[in-house]
Amino acid sequence: MFDLISEIMATLRHNKLRTALTGFAVSWGIFLLIVLLSVSRGLVNGMESMFSQRDTETVSIRGGYAQKAYKGLKENRRIRLKDSDLGVLASQNANVVGEVTARISNDTSKVTSSKDYLTGGYQGVYPAHQHNDGLKMVKGRFINQNDINHTRRVVVIADESAETLFGKEDPIGQLVKISDLSFTVIGTYETEWRRDTYIPFSTARAMSGGSDQVNNITVKLKDVSTLDESDRAEQDFRSTLGRQHTFADDDSGSLWIWNRFSDYLRSSTAMGAIGMAVWVIGLLTMLSGIVGVSNIMFVSVRERTHEIGVRRAIGAKPASILRQIILESVAITTLFGYIGIVLGVLVSQGIAALVSGSGGMGPGGKDEILKDPTVDISIAIQVTVVLIIAGALAGLFPALKSLKIKPVEALRDE
Secondary structure (H helix, E strand, O other): HHHHHHHHHHHHHHOHHHHHHHHHHHHHHHHHHHHHHHHHHHHHHHHHHHHHHOOOOEEEEEEEEOOOOOOOOOOOOOHHHHHOHHHHHHHOOOOOEEEEEEEEEOOOEEEEOOOEEEEEEEEEEEOOHHHHHOEEEEEEEEOOOOHHOOOOOOEEHHHHHHHHHHHOOOOOOOOEOOOOEEEEEEEEOOOOOOOOEEEEEEHHHHHOOOOOOOOOOEEEOOOOHHHHHHHHHHHHHHHHHHHHOOOOEEEEEHEEEEEEHHHHHHHHHHHHHHHHHHHHHHEEEEEEEHHHHHHHHHHHHHHOOHHHHHHHHOOHHHHHHHHHHHHHHHHHHHHHHHHHHHHHHHHHHHHHHHHHHHHOOOOOOOOOOOOOOOOOOHHHHHHHHHHHHOOOOOOOHHHHHHHOOOOOHHHHHH
């Protein structure tokens, strides 16, 4: 081992400038690979965090305007969704529908307390909307099924709204008025940018003056796992509602549909492609350094032709010479590679500290585009394996060339 280390150091000393330039190329390639991998990992973590806060296996549907004349009806008709659409969607698409809920919005009502008031109205929702909207409860609870069944006058508000209405007092159990009706605050949620006021859907329906219209419908998907299945389910929903409200299946303006599951699958695919592209870019950048290492080893073999001939003449096996040259190449590549790893890890830690210190890169610092952009042990192991393989390949061809040297010819070489 000591002799091997001495020979490696001798190789470095004999080709100082070439070794330095080649080592820089290797270090730079590994450095870029580590930094790019950490950033891509941060993007994936940020995406997963944002999607995990909400139910991704849902399709949200809003009424729009029919852009085409259809079955004697004129274009530009307003399509308004109704309570009856929930049952129709569930019964006619039972194979892909797990649950169907709706929302009623009132944007004009005020929410008032003895101290202050809020504008923006209220949202009549089902319990599932807590996860659909990505709400994190701070105090109390969200609306439950009993609230729906008994048409209770209860309300859930944002924590910022609670501070506006009640100051430093505990908002749970406090009374507010909505449309001159008293409601009891049962919970507050942490807000990023949303400040909606939520009441039970059944209560909002009772306050709607006999209307059966809903602002949007949310369908929870079941037994859907691929992008094709998700897109097909979306088209089935459009066709079902088209039969109910008399508009063409290909009339895209008639409904506004947000397929969260399709978006999630596409984003996951994009993140996977980004990760693959990062590896390709990093490896191509490192390739120039690997070629340089191979050139160094060719020079080393040429300079040590006489030495190799002597070793072959006194009985050294070809495998031992092959192993020595490959190990020298691996050692040189690994030495400069780990310099790049260390620098890359330091930069990734700096990026993580910068992102954390700024509170994220999303609204209110909560939805982070980059989340924990650091390299973990698995990436370090992967890069180490790449270094070892790259070093071995860099030394393989010079080593094979050394085996072609005949001992007699090598001993004559000066």
